[in-house]
Amino acid sequence: MRAPRIGLLSTGVLVSGCSGSQSALNPYGAPAIHVEHLIVGIVVLSGVIWLLVMVMLALALRRGRRAETEGQTFEGRLTMAVSAAVALTVAIIAGMTIASFYTTRSIGVPQSAAVTITVRAQQWWWQVIYAGSDGTPTFQTANEIHIPVGQDVRLQLESADVVHSFWVPSLAGKQDLVPGRSNDLLLRAEKPGIYRGQCAEFCGLQHSHMAVMVIAEAPSDYARWITSQRADAMMPADPDAASGQAAFLAKPCAACHTIRGTQATGTTGPDLTHIGSRQTIAAGLLETTRGSLAAWIADPQTLKPGNNMPMVPLTSIELQNISAYMDSLK
Missing domain, CATH: 1.10.287 (Helix Hairpins)
Structure with a gap:
């Protein structure tokens, strides 16, 4: 197996295990x-x-x-x-x-796959659902898929709107996500790293801004990540973040997003319980920093025209506090 390469995405996120941009001629699975x-x-x-x-x-x-x-x-x-x-x-x-x-x-999916993950394509982001041993969903994330190295992972691919195509070239071939139908895909990484993927089927205005990151970790690191993701969001200790939580719950944000451990239980947008721990936001558009979170919250339509997140009127103080709260959700 060839040694992993390291690259840098346009967002500034370090990408290892691949050339920095997806390539079917740079395989690690x-x-x-x-x-x-x-x-x-x-x-x-x-x-x-x-x-x-x-x-x-x-x-x-x-x-x-x-x-x-x-x-x-x-x-x-x-x-x-x-x-x-x-x-x-x-x-x-x-x-x-x-x-x-x-x-x-x-490259068929074996019945004995160690991990099964549901990936549901949306316009224009990836909803990732992890289930427990009994198949019951336990938590969700968005635009990132964590997998254990050296183990077969079964992706159950679904679409909520139009036809999409899931493609992480360094780890697997393409597979369509078709509304009303579930397709399977085998994913396996032999080296730890961050592997970039992309929607490969034209799905609308922001098709090109629909990236996905597959983060392959040692089984012990993967187990720790699973444990941390299952936990509810911690109560903010910072005063700005605490004020941001109050503003978030009082605004329409809570009607569209879920933050486990709070009254926010919306299902229209991504689950934000641990958004601060993700590499990027808006499906690979921006690196996850407090500044990029604030920019996205302030005007999502300018950054990604046509997406389903409306611009919520906020004062400058509310914007600062909510972005501090989002950044604290590790």
């Missing part, structure tokens, strides 16, 4: 490696075919000129060459089809 082998095989074969065609074309042109000067004909040879080319084309297409079939079979 078994499903992605199978896909890479298929891609490389098809590209190499196509290159060889192109070279053969160019050689045959050059020979045909050369012999054609000679035939014109010597009055020769090559109808019989031409028929044989065309017939051989047709037979070779059929064999190549059949071989590619078989290779694609076996690649698809090799």
Whole structure:
């Protein structure tokens, strides 16, 4: 397995385990490696075919000129060459089809996957739902998927609105998310790191701003993260954050978002219980800092036009306090 690379996203978030931008030729998981082998095989074969065609074309042109000067004909040879080319084309297409079939079979989702996570696509963000051992949802996050290294993870993919496509090239192939239907995808990371993904199906105005981060951690670190995420939000100790919590609950924010441990139980927008611990906000648009949180809250439509979050009238003090509260939700 190749050594992880490290890159920097446009948001400033450090991305390890990949080249900094998603690439199917930079795999760090078994499903992605199978896909890479298929891609490389098809590209190499196509290159060889192109070279053969160019050689045959050059020979045909050369012999054609000679035939014109010597009055020769090559109808019989031409028929044989065309017939051989047709037979070779059929064999190549059949071989590619078989290779694609076996690649698809090799990346199927096993029934014994260690972790099952539901990923529900929204316009334009990813709702990530973790369930307990009995299958009952225990907590939600947004735009980030934490997984244990070296273990098979089954993603149950759903869509709440239009057709989306989930793609983290360094870890797996693409899979569509279709309204009214559930599709599965196998995810497996062999190296710890942060792997960037993207919606790969045009889904509306902000399709290009619908990124997802897969954070692969050692099993012990993953277990600690699960424990921390299951906990309710802590009561803010900082006076500004405490005032921000009061303002958040008094404003329409609480009608759209959930913060476990408070009266905010909205389900329209992302769960914000631990938003301060996430790498980015707005599906990879901004790095999670107090300043970017304040900018987003103040005017989400300017930063990401067409998203479903309305601009809530706030005073400058309320904005400062609410952003302090969001930043404290680790």
